[in-house]
Amino acid sequence: MPNYTSHGRVYEVDEDGFLQDPSLWNEEVAKDFMATEGIGDLSQDHWKVIRYIRDYYLQFGIAPMVRKVCKQTGFSLKEIYNLFPSGPAKGACKLAGLPKPTGCV
């Protein structure tokens, strides 16, 4: 497995850069990973999305559907992409420390 290093911390990640062990997540992880997803700084809005996804994952064991993310955070899909340019499935889930969502082709 490849490693990702940021600020002296070494993380085991999968080939797409998702944290291998979701239980190792903390807020520092989100900050360390933001550069890989084209994010310069984490605002309150970013945290709102990250925390919602993280909480949902801890409760249900999967990532929430996009529509739910929009509804619960109050952001439109466009605003979510402004916050996370690589998209909610890749960017936001990665920063929230979720395992890679297995999407469909």
Added chain:
Amino acid sequence: MPDDNKKTPLLDELEKGPWPSFVKEIKSAAESEPMAADLLGQLELSYQEKISHWKHGGIVGVMGYGGGVIGRYSDVPEKFPNVAHFHTMRVNMPSGWFYTSEVLRKICDIWERHGSGLFNFHGSTGDIILLGTRTDQLEPTFQELTHLGFDLGGSGSVMRSPSACVGQARCEWACYDTMDLCNEITHTYQDELHRPPFPYKFKFKFSGCPNDCVASIARADLSIIGTWKDDIQQDNAAIAEYAAAGVDIQKDVCDHCPTKCMEWDGKKLKIQNRECVRCMHCINVLPKALRPGKEKGAVVLIGAKAPILQGALLSSVLIPFVPADELLETLKELVSRIWDFWGEYGNNRERVGELIQRVGMATFLDAIGLDPVPEMISAPRDNPYIFFKKEDAEAAGDGNGAAAQR
């Protein structure tokens, strides 16, 4: 790479026979492209072991888009390092698949610089499929494609790249301008194409006539199929010419008509247009003599899908006839209602056709504000989709019928 990798006895079988072979093509690419060589090696291994050596899933993409790239990783990268990453990029095709050879050459050049140089022209989605590249090459490829005037297509839970038959550009049967409508829908729903908002994929396919050359009735969540309202246009002199030239009108035309709506007395063809189900058979056999009617438009159908999670579905009639010049506005209004309902009630990875099966067509029609009409079914009392509500039947003064009891 050891020479062993170049031995592909199982794949070689696929080169035999008169038809084109992808093995032949990949071998020829492998002479100058190491990715193609390792692709063959891994595929041979899959044939030996009868298992795919691509890992499941993979999330890669370009900034700003949530779709268009399908992540592929080898699960035996140590054996085939050149295909350790082998991502697919979908490129939105032009309506009707028209290109200049100059543009095709440029796409080839881009892909030789940034990827394996291998393509599907076209995938079953309709898109140009660029096969095989590394994560770090995605953005540069995207940039170059954009400069050439191309955009990525759809993948994942998005509106997939809408596709259309060649339509009025080359085909005299087209009952509406498929290429134009496909282009309009593509531009109208750019957000839905690039940023997955849905429970699952959603496909539009536009066919100009019931021959349905893009097989929309079998594959599209929303099928728009050209049709006509009035009578088949008939040129009796031309029919006589066909007969004189040896076409057996009775056997080759009348006997194949699914509703037996035509009669041939040896001189004249009589068509009971009221019985015609627009199958196109007679028009296909006698193209110079018969043509679709003059009052043209399209039928809108919903819910087809190929088997992945559940079995295959064919689409069902939603709107029996929309005049050609009202299609775009009608579709815009219709899909906003469909997407609202599906987005709200669809389960994760549930196609709209499966949702309709789950909740029932009557509930679905009610939810999107459409009234059931007889043209939605093939024969009266033959289809369990629609039940009359008791109050409706009573209001119509038929409170004692079996329908009201149900």
